[in-house]
Amino acid sequence: MALASSLLAACGGGSGTPQLNWYVNPDGVDTFRTYADECSTDQYDIAVQQLPASATDQRTQLARRLAAEDSSTDIMNLDPVFVAEFANAGWLQEVPEEVASKITEGDDYLEGAADTVVWDDGVFAIPLWANTQVLWYRKSLAEAAGLDMSQPVTWDQVIDAAADQGGTVGVQANRYEAYVVWINALVQGAGGDIVSDTEAGRDAKVDLDSDAGRAAAAVIQKLADSDARQADFTVSNEGTSLGQMFPAEGPGEFMTNWTFVYANYKGLVGKPGGPADEQQFEDLGWARYPQTVQGETSKPPIGGIDIGVGAYSEHPDWAMEAAQCITSTKAQVDLAVNDGLMPSTNSAYDEVAASGEFPEDLLDLYRTSVDEGGPRPKSPFYSQISSAVQSVWHSPTSVDPDSTPKESAQFLTDVLAGRRLL
Amino acid sequence: MTSATVAPDTERTRRRKRPEASDRARAENSLGMRLVAPAIFLMLLVTAFPMLRALYLSLFNYSLTAPEERDFVGLSNYATALTDSLFWRDTLNTVLIMVVTVAVELVIGFVFAMVMHRVIFARGVIRTSILIPYGIITVVSGFAWQFAFSNNNGFVNGWLPLIGDDFNWFGQYGSSIVAIMVSEIWKTTPFMSLLLLAGLAQVSEDMLEAAKVDGATWWQRLWKVILPNMRSAIMVAVLFRALDAYRIFDNIFVMTAGANGTESVSFLTYRQVIEQFQLGIGSALSVLLFLSVLLIAFLIVKIFRVDLAAARQEG
Numbered sequence: 001m002a003l004a005s006s007l008l009a010a011c012g013g014g015s016g017t018p019q020l021n022w023y024v025n026p027d028g029v030d031t032f033r034t035y036a037d038e039c040s041t042d043q044y045d046i047a048v049q050q051l052p053a054s055a056t057d058q059r060t061q062l063a064r065r066l067a068a069e070d071s072s073t074d075i076m077n078l079d080p081v082f083v084a085e086f087a088n089a090g091w092l093q094e095v096p097e098e099v100a101s102k103i104t105e106g107d108d109y110l111e112g113a114a115d116t117v118v119w120d121d122g123v124f125a126i127p128l129w130a131n132t133q134v135l136w137y138r139k140s141l142a143e144a145a146g147l148d149m150s151q152p153v154t155w156d157q158v159i160d161a162a163a164d165q166g167g168t169v170g171v172q173a174n175r176y177e178a179y180v181v182w183i184n185a186l187v188q189g190a191g192g193d194i195v196s197d198t199e200a201g202r203d204a205k206v207d208l209d210s211d212a213g214r215a216a217a218a219v220i221q222k223l224a225d226s227d228a229r230q231a232d233f234t235v236s237n238e239g240t241s242l243g244q245m246f247p248a249e250g251p252g253e254f255m256t257n258w259t260f261v262y263a264n265y266k267g268l269v270g271k272p273g274g275p276a277d278e279q280q281f282e283d284l285g286w287a288r289y290p291q292t293v294q295g296e297t298s299k300p301p302i303g304g305i306d307i308g309v310g311a312y313s314e315h316p317d318w319a320m321e322a323a324q325c326i327t328s329t330k331a332q333v334d335l336a337v338n339d340g341l342m343p344s345t346n347s348a349y350d351e352v353a354a355s356g357e358f359p360e361d362l363l364d365l366y367r368t369s370v371d372e373g374g375p376r377p378k379s380p381f382y383s384q385i386s387s388a389v390q391s392v393w394h395s396p397t398s399v400d401p402d403s404t405p406k407e408s409a410q411f412l413t414d415v416l417a418g419r420r421l422l
Numbered sequence: 423m424t425s426a427t428v429a430p431d432t433e434r435t436r437r438r439k440r441p442e443a444s445d446r447a448r449a450e451n452s453l454g455m456r457l458v459a460p461a462i463f464l465m466l467l468v469t470a471f472p473m474l475r476a477l478y479l480s481l482f483n484y485s486l487t488a489p490e491e492r493d494f495v496g497l498s499n500y501a502t503a504l505t506d507s508l509f510w511r512d513t514l515n516t517v518l519i520m521v522v523t524v525a526v527e528l529v530i531g532f533v534f535a536m537v538m539h540r541v542i543f544a545r546g547v548i549r550t551s552i553l554i555p556y557g558i559i560t561v562v563s564g565f566a567w568q569f570a571f572s573n574n575n576g577f578v579n580g581w582l583p584l585i586g587d588d589f590n591w592f593g594q595y596g597s598s599i600v601a602i603m604v605s606e607i608w609k610t611t612p613f614m615s616l617l618l619l620a621g622l623a624q625v626s627e628d629m630l631e632a633a634k635v636d637g638a639t640w641w642q643r644l645w646k647v648i649l650p651n652m653r654s655a656i657m658v659a660v661l662f663r664a665l666d667a668y669r670i671f672d673n674i675f676v677m678t679a680g681a682n683g684t685e686s687v688s689f690l691t692y693r694q695v696i697e698q699f700q701l702g703i704g705s706a707l708s709v710l711l712f713l714s715v716l717l718i719a720f721l722i723v724k725i726f727r728v729d730l731a732a733a734r735q736e737g
Binding site for chain 2: 090
């Protein structure tokens with residue numbers, strides 16, 4: 001008996017206080033650690049466990065644990081596109097009604113962020129930060145090209161303006177998830193979708209073979225054929241076009257990229273790859289994501305992180321309580337100010353604006369972009385959808401509006417039906 | 423049965439002719455069976471169960487993230503895989519890697535085995551030096567060779583005379599697959615040489631001496647005495663390495679992640695199961711991989727025409 005109780009005590013851990021594991025992505029880890037301490041109580045301690053850097057590896061590691069019904073996966077940071085997959089698999093605890101209603105029915109959460117946590121009429125995570133893309137550019141370049149940036153601009157205008165002035169257009173066109181982010185934004189910007197009726201699972205409707213799909217392909221083809229294309233166009237990522245904004249020679253670029261760009265250049269004033277001085281930094285401009293079709297409102301990409309609670313957690317109530325604590329307004333403000341990770345609620349945005357760390361019009365732009373942006377398809381088969389799109393649309397230099405959307409739609413339909421290997 | 427009566431010289435008939443075992447021998451056999459039974463049961467549990475489970479899952483269209491949409495599709499996953507060009511491209515790729523690496527390893531491994539067998543001084547040091555690569559974890563050696571072939575800080579471009587310093591080995595299929603094969607050969611040649619060394623040790627010195635006295639040249643001794651007497655050892659070495667090479671995964675995962683069409687069948691299976699969560703088609707691919715391995719083993723045993731029972735001295 002004594003042996004059994006000592007063994008049980010050993011299994012339970014040294015201090016006797018249960019530990020909740022919080023799996024985090026590597027951005028903003030110091031702030032996460034602070035909140036792990038602040039949100040720990042007398043009843044439980046929160047321990048931060050770091051996930052790998054790439055979103056694919058994060059997803060794989062979490063999925064392997066959850067598929068094995070791991071009871072030690074209590075709280076986790078999820079890329080928005082994983083929420084539908086994980087919720088549909090039964091790996092996430094549904095958020096209680098009183099919390100869920102604040103997310104979906106209250107007016108504090110930005111609509112785009114709130115939308116990412118909903119699956120099949122249930123709320124399965126709590127938004128922490130909401131990322132979005134805007135059009136970053138050199139004001140002098142736009143001015144020289146005669147582009148009025150106070151009005152919505154189209155991809156055509158941006159590509160022509162850059163090409164006319166010897167500048168470039170920076171995008172993410174390597175064969176990876178960010179390329180799908182671009183394609184999705186282009187398709188949605190033309191009023192279409194890659195897939196719709198995603199809750200039908202494998203029977204979701206593939207909509208790529210449409211005018212919107214062709215309009216998206218036309219933009220990619222135009223940039224691929226343009227002088228504004230950057231040297232590493234086919235393998236470009238979020239980081240590669242940063243150095244083209246303030247090059248040693250040349251007028252700079254237009255670039256669609258996430259919110260980290262402002263803090264990046266601010267920290268690089270006078271350093272290699274950044275603006276030469278404060279005056280050049282002032283030349284950095286921002287505008288809403290370009291329109292795919294003139295007159296049709298653009299749909300900026302939405303990213304960020306949602307907090308989910310594992311379905312097999314031994315302490316589901318505490319984990320849900322902790323998830324609310326680590327997504328508090330204060331936590332969101334700290335993440336924005338310390339790490340440049342933008343909030344998912346209006347109240348947190350107001351406090352970030354009051355901090356004076358970011359220009360107000362930039363914060364307004366972020367907020368509007370998240371509110372009116374377009375999410376990637378929410379589907380339990382998202383990974384297949386993304387990979388199938390990448391496999392046909394890459395390389396971007398081979399994209400043709402007449403054939404790519406049609407071929408891609410057929411391939412995606414076959415993949416979802418299990419008729420093709422991916 | 424018929425063959426046994428028609429051809430009384432067959433092994434089966436010979437076995438039957440063995441004298442009846444004594445009571446003691448039978449009792450010992452029975453005790454032995456009972457003693458190993460738990461181990462056999464455990465073995466079946468850990469090996470047969472996953473295999474049967476994979477076989478079962480391969481009959482479904484089943485995604486881990488959509489458990490409720492699981493559909494029984496019979497052999498449709500096999501039809502999908504066997505009619506998809508991606509599967510055949512990856513299979514050809516895997517066969518190419520297997521044939522080239524095993525052939526090169528057999529030659530280099532034999533040379534190493536001869537060195538280890540004949541060396542007189544510093545035997546321990548030389549044997550250890552030859553075997554070191556095999557002691558390194560494959561993922562680590564994959565990274566080491568990836569750095570070596572890198573056009574930024576690798577040494578390979580600098581060492582090769584006709585290659586430019588900025589040549590990107592991982593930029594296209596041909597050079598990528600060469601880099602992967604070099605890494606594989608470097609890592610597993612010591613294993614091949616170790617198996618061949620065991621075979622060399624079994625070649626009778628008396629026979630070699632007799633051949634020498636009869637005036638056989640070194641080359642004749644190699645072809646007429648050493649190699650024929652090593653046939654079993656060579657077959658085992660080729661068999662082990664071929665099966666291993668056909669399941670190649672780590673080097674590809676580390677060095678190219680399957681880019682430029684360098685994917686193997688194992689990597690394709692990994693992507694379906696681990697990345698795409700498609701348990702049905704992934705299981706079908708793993709079953710096909712298993713059957714391919716069985717086929718390769720069967721072919722190698724047939725080609726070498728080695729009587730394994732004779733090799734075990736049961737005849």
